[in-house]
Amino acid sequence: MIDQNTSARFPKGRTAFLLIHGVGQQNPLETMDYFARNLLKHFHKQKLPFKLEHLIARRRLSTGSYWTESFVRLSSTDSEQEWLIDVHEYYWAPNTENKISVPEILQWAERTLEGTIEFYNRKDNKDLLDQLLANKNRTSFFKYRLRLLTIFLRIFNFVYPALRTGIWLILLLIGPFLRGSFLQSAWKLSKEVATPPLVNFVGDVAIYSITDPKSPYRKVRQQILEESLILLKAILKDKQANYDQVILAGHSLGSCIAYDTLNLLCIESSLSQDENKRLLLKKIKGLVTFGSPLDKMAFFFRDMAQEGQYIRRRILEHLNSFRTKPESVRQSPYFTQNPVICQLDQVHWVNYYYLKDPISGHLDYYENLDNVEMHYQASWGVEGHLGYWTDPSFYESLADRFLYISR
Known part of the structure; x- marks a missing residue:
């Protein structure tokens, strides 16, 4: 004690x-x-x-x-x-692991790049482009990061077959003298050695962000969200634990899953007349996002409707409207009333970001949230992206916002 x-x-x-x-x-x-x-x-x-x-x-x-x-x-x-x-975990990694090939990742990155450039070059989107270029963080991402990622993937896709074959031959020759993990298939191991973590990271994002119903990966995204929602509902309904508050906390792409799960709850609550279900939703008191690419994901999804498809565009905006800023939604004389009425006004959303984390950032696309900049010591890149987990000030902030009462 x-x-x-x-x-x-x-x-x-x-x-x-x-x-x-x-x-x-x-x-x-x-x-x-x-x-x-x-x-x-x-x-x-x-x-x-x-x-x-x-x-x-x-x-x-x-x-x-x-x-x-x-x-x-x-x-x-x-x-x-x-x-x-109570600390629960939603584990979704197997849904995306080794599901997408390097050429498919490259195709996704190029489509995303071409689609976003085309979208912001439209005459009726000039005001959106001006807003984007006025924000330094978004300008950097729009002008450099996406293009650099695409160039990197093109180069890697070109050298990957020869690189993997070379590593496979080396592993095949020295295999009899190695132990442990090297005893697995040399061809399978060559893929792990030849593929940098960045490609695997982008692969997860690519699979999750594909919303085209004709894509085989659409089912992967749907399964991830279905299981996340089912687990959240089970926790809310747990009579033995009888929680006073439930807090979703998502890191990196997990923050997008957490957000999308709450967005689905908004849609469900709009369709349901069951007051008991709505009372359960009141238990959700917090959304914690850290290392979050939510702004970037929203940026990717904005090209889901073609030019002139204002009806389709407006419907898609309604279906993805949880805490979206009004100025981020296209103005239209039609569909002025959103049928998705969210019942999650009580949720306190806190977004933690670190300037040396290339994935995260200050979330500007959404409203009614607190953006908190972290100041731990970490190098730019993966270390900066993972530093939240071990930063004492992160847990102190969570406790102050959600856990403590004074005595």
Whole structure:
């Protein structure tokens, strides 16, 4: 037991965090492990009396089959304190891993680049282009990052066959002298060695951002969102835990999944007349996005309607309108009333970003959220993108905003 400090602040009520990981080679329970361990460090620093438990729950998949969820619970060892914090994880990595080839990733990047250039070159979009170029962060992304990524993928796609073949021959020759992971198929291992992490990261984003109903990857996106929504609903309905508040926390592409999950809830609540379901939604008190590309993803999706398709464009805007700024939505004399009435006004949205994280940024496309710049020490790139997980100030900020009451 940790000695209780009379000046300590104590968590309030019964809280559930639903964590959604980002791109990369993720393993089950890793996201939960990172988050819970660093939350524990924060509580140790606060000298709070607490215990940590591993719990299980029966959950259902969209297919109807059941699975066993493992999650962790932090609760007080002080009988006078009845707070608890459960940390859940939505693990979606297998849905996108090794599903898309390098040429397909290149095609996606080139289509995205060509589509965005075409969209902003239209005469009726001149005001949007002016707004984009007035924002330094978006200008940098629009002018350089997407083009550089496309050039990199073109070069990699050209050298990839020869590079992989060369690595395969080397592994085949030295295989008898190696152990461990090198004992797997030399051809399979050559792909892992030859493919840089950036290509795998872009592959995850490419699969998730493809919304064309004719694409085979559309089903992957739908499955990810269906399972995320089902798990969130199960947590909200959990009578035994009986949470006072549920907070979605998404890193990187996981922030887009978290946002899209809430957007789906807005649509569902607009269709439902069940007051009990609407009361359950009131338990969702927070959305935490960190290392988030949400602005960039919205930027990608803006070319979903062709020039002149103002009816289709307006419908798509309605279906993706959760916390979208009014000025970000095209003005039209038609469809002035949005049929999607969101019931999530109580959600406190906090976006954390770091200037040396190439994925994240200040979210300007949305409204009613707090943008918080982080100041940990990390180099530009992957280190900057992952630094949130171990930054003490990140957990201190989360606790201040969602967990504590003064005594």
